[in-house]
Amino acid sequence: MSKTVPDWLDKDFFTKVIRSYTNDEAAILVSFSIRSGSNAGENFASDLFRVTLNYSKTPRTSTAGGKNLFSRNIETISVIVKSLPVNEDVDIDNHRMFQNEMRMYGESLVDIDRIVRMAYGELKLFPSLIYQTTEPTAVIVLEDLSSYGFATVCAPDENLETTKMIFYRLAIFHAASFYLADNGADYTSFNYSVYHMPESIQESFFKHNLRIFKSLMLNNAWPEMNESKYVKRVDEMIEKCTERGKRVFSNSTSGFNCLNHGDFFMRNMLFRRAAVDGRICDVQFLDFQLSVYASPAVDIFMALYGSMTLENRLRYRNEMILFYYETFVDSLRRFGYVKEPPTLLDLHVELTRCGALGAQLCLCYLPYLLSEFDKVNSDVMFVVNGDTESSKKNLYLNENYVKVIKEEFKEFFYNGFI
Incomplete structure (x- = not known):
């Protein structure tokens, strides 16, 4: 910047x-x-x-x-x-991402905000658009949520109520777009994700990370995972990660779709704490540059791995998915949806169909999410050289990440997600 x-x-x-x-x-x-x-x-x-x-x-x-x-x-x-x-020099991807966000704030989010307020009163899911223009450059002016006490929170809150708040608002957001799409809104042009970016991004962020992960496996960083059957699956991930990612981040004709935030991690949220006890009491979503019309599994997996602690995810994962689903269906009813909604089984089918995304989030994103994100130079994420390789290895060997991968890697393996 x-x-x-x-x-x-x-x-x-x-x-x-x-x-x-x-x-x-x-x-x-x-x-x-x-x-x-x-x-x-x-x-x-x-x-x-x-x-x-x-x-x-x-x-x-x-x-x-x-x-x-x-x-x-x-x-x-x-x-x-x-x-x-x-x-x-601003590359074409930045232009496309920014235009994506302008359309979100100027069109799609306006309609979503309108029906959410009709159904839920003063509930706000994102900051209000104040002004936008394309001259002399593309500009978005938003209300400053810090004026109302909102601030960033880098790490998942151990308090499960904070996670439920995130999933509650996510379900309402998804349901609003699902309802609007059924009533004529066309979101299919929101079809650009990190997996649709140039090969250099696929190489530096996904394949390079997976190669580092594989090298640590082979060097006994996690002895229980140093078996040929596990290494073979990681090799397959390296080869097919972009293809699998594109499939998840594309709208499906066999399942059901909604407008996803597309980059649904805590760094793209702002939280407000209660004055009395300091507990988080409100959250709003930011940065809709990668919003995509696809399976709700896109944002759900990001929420599972980006806004839940390991302990809460292992203990309450299914409960949180059920809570999301019940809120989604209740929201459709409030909006006036009269058709038969997707079933809970339909949602689990989506999560299974898109399960490779959960594995890729865990193996490629989570080392960054479990670090102090504001202290990680972006070069570490997107540049391939000796220095960044060393930095990435340190992220993978972080004790918080080691706990996660030991718990979840074999689950991914046995479910066919890697």
Whole structure:
């Protein structure tokens, strides 16, 4: 991300933002201040700024002592500005991802928010869009949730209620898109995922990681997994990981589909804690750049591995899937869906059909998710050289990851997911 504030983030631009936000063409921007809106390891595809805007709307006429008086009250709003850099080399994938997110905020999420509020009152699943434009570059302006006490949480909460909150909102989000698709919404153009990115990404993030995993197996990092039958399956994963990923991240004619977030990890969520006891009491979803119309298994697997501790996943996995399903069906009823909904068996069929994704998340993503993500240089994820290989090995040998892989690898093997 660029650290320099671009010249176009000026008074004229923010006047347009305020007038769009207030729906008042006479609103005046009084002042603004800009600061960086992201930390290391965040927002690979865009620049991010946090901006405080002081403004006044068209004055209202009032009478006092028989005289007409005009008053302008100064109001303040904090916003997040996401943009593609201007006059810099931005690859085609970043452009596509950013355009994907603009369509999500400008179209699909508007409809989802509308029916969710009709059914659930003031429940919000994501920040509101304030303004967006394509000039002088692609820009999205969102409400700044930190103003309402929301902040990042890097690691899964041991409190199962936090996980249930995530699955509850995910089920409502999925159900809303499922209902809207049944009523004419066309999400099929949301068909781009990390598995559809260039071969260089497949090589650096998936195949390179799997080769490192295999080398650690062969070097007895996990002696119980150093058997030829296990190594052979990992070789097969290396060969077929992109093909399998594309299949999962494509809409299915045999199962059922919904609009997935597509990158549903905790770094793409913001949480609010209760003032009384500090417990997490609310969550909203961010960063819809990789949203994809496909099996709900896409987001469910990401939630299982990205927002549950190992202990909770081993103990409550099926309970959480049932909770998701019951919320999904209840949401459809609230939205007015009158057909027979997918069954719980249908959902488990999807999770089995897409089970390779769970294995790939565990073998390729989880070492990063179990580390302090903001301290992992993006080069470690996407560059292949001696230094990054050493760093990746350390992530795989992290004691938290070792606990997971010892518990879950053979389960993947016996289920045919690797």
